[in-house]
Amino acid sequence: MDHQEVEIAINGERKIRVPGGKTLLESLKQHKIFVPATCGGRATCAYCKVKTISGFGAVLPTEAPVLSPEETRQGVRLACQVKLQSDVAIELPDALLSTREYRARTDKITDLTYDTKLFHFKLIAPATINYRAGQYIQFLTPEYGHVCESVCRSYSVCGVPTESDRVELMVRLVPEGICTTYMFNRLQEGDEVRFIGPFGDFYVRDSDRRMICIAGGSGMAPIRSMLRSMTQQEIARRKPIFFFGARAKKDLFMIEEWREFERAHPGFRFVPALSRPDPDDRWEGEVGRVTEIIDKYVSDFSNAEGYLCGSPGMLNACVDVLTKMGVPEERIYYDKYD
Numbered sequence: 001m002d003h004q005e006v007e008i009a010i011n012g013e014r015k016i017r018v019p020g021g022k023t024l025l026e027s028l029k030q031h032k033i034f035v036p037a038t039c040g041g042r043a044t045c046a047y048c049k050v051k052t053i054s055g056f057g058a059v060l061p062t063e064a065p066v067l068s069p070e071e072t073r074q075g076v077r078l079a080c081q082v083k084l085q086s087d088v089a090i091e092l093p094d095a096l097l098s099t100r101e102y103r104a105r106t107d108k109i110t111d112l113t114y115d116t117k118l119f120h121f122k123l124i125a126p127a128t129i130n131y132r133a134g135q136y137i138q139f140l141t142p143e144y145g146h147v148c149e150s151v152c153r154s155y156s157v158c159g160v161p162t163e164s165d166r167v168e169l170m171v172r173l174v175p176e177g178i179c180t181t182y183m184f185n186r187l188q189e190g191d192e193v194r195f196i197g198p199f200g201d202f203y204v205r206d207s208d209r210r211m212i213c214i215a216g217g218s219g220m221a222p223i224r225s226m227l228r229s230m231t232q233q234e235i236a237r238r239k240p241i242f243f244f245g246a247r248a249k250k251d252l253f254m255i256e257e258w259r260e261f262e263r264a265h266p267g268f269r270f271v272p273a274l275s276r277p278d279p280d281d282r283w284e285g286e287v288g289r290v291t292e293i294i295d296k297y298v299s300d301f302s303n304a305e306g307y308l309c310g311s312p313g314m315l316n317a318c319v320d321v322l323t324k325m326g327v328p329e330e331r332i333y334y335d336k337y338d
């Protein structure tokens with residue numbers, strides 16, 4: 001069936017015309033407006049929530065499980081689910097309107113551990129990117145092998161925003177994962193890649209509070225970007241402490257870089273902790289989960305902020321511990337790698 005053109009009014013000012021019948025997500029993408037989404041339209045990641053003003057019907061059964069009653073009242077919908085049948089009006093945050101699609105060259109791929117690599121990309125077009133330390137991009141894979149559609153996956157940028165002509169990503173291989181298998185087994189230095197962004201609201205809040213940073217595995221990426229972007233004075237004032245959790249010594253990386261950072265930045269402390277060190281590790285550092293050792297290093301949580309990144313299980317446990325220690329939930333910021 002042929003659909004008529006419809007109009008999308010954005011923030012009451014910008015108007016775009018698109019063919020009707022497509023999802024809001026696809027239609028915005030045609031105009032290079034990229035709403036984050038990682039589940040390929042399955043309504044499971046819930047990243048593509050958009051505030052709608054008018055023109056959409058009732059909430060669909062596929063949307064209902066991921067929308068809270070408050071979101072439903074406010075007209076929030078999943079852009080990957082709602083289709084455009086008539087003119088609509090929506091609201092988008094300004095930051096989303098400045099996301100772009102980037103082409104970049106793979107400059108260097110470095111092994112950090114047996115299952116984690118550091119990827120350096122040099123931008124081709126646009127030639128520079130403007131992001132806040134802690135934000136992420138969505139990497140687009142081409143079709144390869146038996147994977148017959150492009151997918152996009154989120155990766156936090158681990159470099160610093162002042163190096164605006166490049167993007168560094170720290171990626172952990174997920175067995176059978178579509179994007180990471182491509183990046184580990186197919187992608188070569190010199191290859192061109194595409195990604196969109198920047199996205200996310202995980203960044204350092206402007207305050208004088210002590211920063212308690214906690215990450216596991218590749219969750220180090222946004223924390224590295226944040227801490228390396230802070231000035232010497234900010235570090236002296238905020239006294240960040242970074243707890244990095246790993247299973248055994250073979251899962252640790254960039255330890256020397258952090259020790260060097262510690263020497264160069266009085267006020268900063270780095271605490272790696274192994275949950276299950278191998279006997280051969282001869283590990284003399286902290287043993288246990290990060291949640292079990294925080295109070296050995298931080299005695300006063302009353303004026304602290306939490307910056308957490310890693311798997312949902314680890315994050316939930318850390319939020320629990322920090323709130324019990326007295327850090328209000330609204331002062332705990334995180335990115336969950338689910």
Ligand SMILES: Cc1cc2nc3c(=O)[nH]c(=O)nc-3n(C[C@H](O)[C@H](O)[C@H](O)COP(=O)(O)OP(=O)(O)OC[C@H]3O[C@@H](n4cnc5c(N)ncnc54)[C@H](O)[C@@H]3O)c2cc1C
Nearest residue numbers: 153154155156170171172174176177178179180218221337
């Ligand atoms: C905001 C954000 C930032 C992130 N930043 C980083 C980062 O900096 N570094 C990093 O390493 N990761 C990061 N992640 C995680 C990343 O986005 C991916 O989820 C991860 O790399 C896996 O992607 P993949 O395509 O390789 O795996 P997927 O293909 O998504 O597969 C994930 C799992 O599902 C299984 N699976 C896949 N397809 C099927 C199927 N059809 N049926 C059953 N099971 C299936 C796979 O076996 C695998 O175990 C981030 C996530 C978020 C949300």
